[in-house]
Amino acid sequence: xxxxxxxxxxxxxxxxxxxxxxxxxxxxxxxxxxxxxxxxxxxxxxxxxxxxxxxxxxxxxxxxxxxxxxxxxxxxxxxxxxxxxxxxxxxxxxxxxxxxxxxxxxxxxxxxxxxxxx
Numbered sequence: 001x002x003x004x005x006x007x008x009x010x011x012x013x014x015x016x017x018x019x020x021x022x023x024x025x026x027x028x029x030x031x032x033x034x035x036x037x038x039x040x041x042x043x044x045x046x047x048x049x050x051x052x053x054x055x056x057x058x059x060x061x062x063x064x065x066x067x068x069x070x071x072x073x074x075x076x077x078x079x080x081x082x083x084x085x086x087x088x089x090x091x092x093x094x095x096x097x098x099x100x101x102x103x104x105x106x107x108x109x110x111x112x113x114x115x116x117x118x
Contacts, residue, residue: 004034004110009103012043012096020048021098024059027106028088033116036081036089036108039066042074043096043103047100048098048105049073056081072096082118 012021041052052071055063068075071093083089093102111115 046072
């Protein structure tokens with residue numbers, strides 16, 4: 001078991017409104033299992049307060065596992081997520097400022113397959 005703390009970045013693009021933007025970050029363990037204890041989202045600026053939706057596996061309402069309406073100013077969820085080798089965690093930001101960096105930071109534990117107990 002190892003402590004897992006990683007940050008991932010993307011840049012928002014115009015969502016078609018000409019005013020706000022969105023971004024998507026998809027992460028997944030490779031040859032590992034992750035127990036994610038917290039997920040933090042934020043955007044570099046917050047003229048517009050965005051929303052971030054967390055999905056497990058695929059994007060779609062039935063796969064939604066978390067949401068925040070404070071995605072620009074930053075928000076942390078302490079909902080625990082279990083990901084096996086190849087499972088995906090996808091975060092989709094909408095309504096943020098265009099051309100800004102969004103950050104996804106996960107904290108938890110990383111296990112070899114079959115050793116995580118989940």
